[in-house]
Amino acid sequence: MLSLVIFLPLLGAALLAVPRLGGRTAVWIWIATSAADLALVTIMWDGYTGGIGYETRLRWIPSVGAGYHVGVDGMSLPLIALTALLFLLCAVYSLKESRRPRSYAALFLFLQTVAQGLFAALDLLLFFVFFDLSIVGMYFVIAGWGHGERGRSALKFFLYTFLGSLALLLGLIGLYLGSHPRTFDMVDLTAAPPDAGGLVLLAIGIGLAVKTPTVPFHTWLPPAHTDAPAAGSAILAGILLKMGAYGFARIAMPMLPGAWQRYAWVVIVAGVVSVLYGALVALAQDNLKRLIAYTSVNHMGYIVLAFGAAGLAAGDARARELAVSGAVTQMVSHGLVTGALFLLAGVLWDRVGSYDIRRLGGIAGTAPRLTAMTVVAAFASLGLPGLSGFIAEFQIFTGVIGTGLVGAVVAAALSVAGILITAALMLRVLQKAFLGPPGELTVSDVRPYETAAVVPLLALSLAIGLAPRWLLDLIEPVSATIVSLVSR
């Protein structure tokens, strides 16, 4: 079942290889495949009962103890569901894509398999293969369908994140060498943490920090986002960034508990710096996509902060669980909200070919629906209660302070200022581009398929914000597990 979910998009991509297929047909095949995949994920969600579900374990490279081992738990299932949903909505958004739609669809379906495979992987080598393939896929999306200096940005993205993934590979090999018996299997490695210390954590940490991204390893992100097509940006921010954060919770924390505890403060500081730095730099941006990219640095910083606090063994365990739940919720929330923001920014590019908020103004007059959706997405991004960001960030702040340690209180007090700066910068965007008198460029309103691509994201954000139990029931057990594993 799980393998079918993972590889169904690839089958769809194979179908696109049929000769003489029209562009529109290709996109419809893409939509149908992603929709079928989402349906399967929904069934899987419904049937999930706890622990590791839908597990498959096959021999792959037995000589080094690597296998095809996949399964889902309360952290990977929401992320797989988010992946399926966001890819489907990107397909809907790309309904009118005119540039080589067949290859575009095939590339996205390939990326969908890669992303779902990564979140389901329970083997380090398998994880790494998907991790690397995601970089390759996204390189082609940016280089092939981007705009502006797309070649340059794509190359920067590729080289930077590829270098990061090499660091990750070194770390993974370090884990392998420290394990008894030698294995790449995540479940085995988690059950018996390998003898590996600070250096292995450093390698894994840098590899994942580049992907997350954490300051100072973030500078590939703004150009990649700016020059990527809207759907590519949405996937990059919504799904690919989560791979880094997910790796911390899935690999670094449970497999290197001792080192994680030792260096928890380093992680916390990196988180706080990312939060404040990302928010402040975003405040000074006039390019909407760069601005959203930097808010991603800010939002992912909260996750890093929470994971760091989880390693404070002296802190209250319940509070740390709350922080980790918040971090996992934030992964989902950020995927929904930032995905929506990037798709909406894509509408602007489609209409006026600019992201410069100084040249826009009074969009609400000509495009009320676009404005309404942007306002909701902006308020979700700044953490307004009733939307998912609040549920995530409140848990993180409260959990981090709740550990009861002075340093953690200071860290949370500093990073809580992030939500104020985000509020200021989001209102600045609304004030300059969407409200007030008409600007230099005129924007026409959203088309039905664009609305159909964005509204489900915002609706889900609202659903999580108002009644989060359906999600938290899934996440909370796994947070408790992570905290107990990292406290060993």
Place this chain on the structure above:
Amino acid sequence: MSGLLWLLPGLPIATGAVLAVTRRADRVAPAVATAVAGVTVLLAGWAAVVRPAVETTLFARLPAGLAVDGLAAVMVVTVAVVALAVLVFAAGDIREERSRFSGLMLVFVGAMLVTVMATDFVVLLMGWELMGAMSYALIGFWWREPDRVRSASLAFVTTRAADLGLYLAAGCALAGTLSLGLVGVEAAERPWLDLIAGGVVVAALGKSAQLPFSFWLSRAMAGPSPVSALLHSATMVAAGAFLLLRLQPLLAATGWAATLVAWAGGLTALLLGAVAVAQRELKQLLAASTCAQVGFMVLAAGVSAVAGGTAHLVAHAAVKSLLFLVAGAWLTTLGTQELGELSGAARRHRLTGVTFTIGGLALAGLPPLSLWVTKDLILAAVDSPALHVVGLAATLLAAVYAGQAVIAVWRPGGGWEARPMSVLEQVPLPPLAFLAVALGLVGMPAVLAGWSRLLGAPAPGPGPVELALSGALAIAVVVLARLRPQRRAAPGFLRDWLRLESAARLLVWRPLLAAGRGLARFDDHVVDGLVRAVPRGGMAVARFARSPFEAGVDGVVSGVSATVARLGELARRPQTGQVHTYFAQAAVGLVLLAVVIALVR
């Protein structure tokens, strides 16, 4: 019963959300909104009687919920009644985008209802922040005008800056009490107790526009008048005072927080009272007076006068919504809100004139109107003589500014072309005026005892001497203001709301923006510069490898091959193919060989 608790805020929020995003519902929206507000009043009344409570789980093992206790009962009824009055007025007053307007107002009211019924920090913060966001949307309702949008942003960012205190308080509550409940939070250990109190105080002072946050309320005037009527009376600014009254045990437990709050309230009442006296516009005068009057409620929380503070909150809600509605009616019909130009406004529209006068005199603290009594209920609980003097001085200023406003509108004058006033704009005024008078009954000993039982808080009544003194002073001040109507030019410092906004811009906003710009440059040049330096360094190494290094290696290789080639060239030379040459070569070779042999031997 739990259904009632969900329905009470849920009905206005859900209806409001639908109305806010529905277009082409402008015709029916005011009627729908008014009907919903009416039902909300009934639900609030019912909830106040049956006192339901409901508990749910948002986050694992941290109970959250809504409940109606004595204080919440008073608040829900107040909020619902004022909201109904304002929405009826708005149905006649607001002419454009009525659906969006009504929808936002309903969500605003619903958020306040959530705030007052919350039993824990999460739900409290949800209502609290949603209310802030709605205030943004309503202040910036006329979004085409950049000034109004800027005011809305400023109001939201300022109140949210203060809200951060509530986030911190929630985390500290978890650390200190292992729960997020509001009840029993005062049992936390130090330093958690101090941190919780500090966070709550900052958040409340920000929401209530107390010093030093007062400036945002001046900018909040950019919204339509019905928004002001709601925002200044039963919602938003009232929320801060409410929270302090709700958490009065927490303030008392810390010791310092109660004193701090008492002084913050007292000083705001005094200084913003002076600001109100200096204003030239009716709405700005009323706005400053709101800060001052809410200051009394905050003072009440600091001196443990919960019953008196709540009574003042309720009475002020009736008075201030009435005054803002009348001011708004004059603004739309006469097109001005300059005090100097409103001469004769009260004579022209008798109903508005009379109701405004009742409200204004109540605000001035004239006996036997409501605020006279409720203010003295608070002052009676003040022990510190210095603070008592501050409070008394603030009541005198209230008499001055309220007296000025009333006198200005009765002054003979006018001659403007006035638009007729709609019936809907007039309907809510008499009931509110009635409340502004009747709520003074809370001072009667029997009523006061009941009120104190309702709130579960002791209410020491003011002594008759005190009441008589403050009443006489208020009358004297108003009469004096009537006799000496000429006004000296007020200092600009007071006209500009103590220049608090400029200070906030200079001390907080500018540095923040500068930090953002500086970091953005740092990010581009240094952080990314280092990253770009890596491939540049790589290229430099590559160039170096090409020359001299690679050129060197290559040079050796090609040099060798060239030498070999040259040698080959040389070697080819003797191969001429001619026998005589070969013979000669052989001969030379033999001679050389012979010489070598001879020499070696």
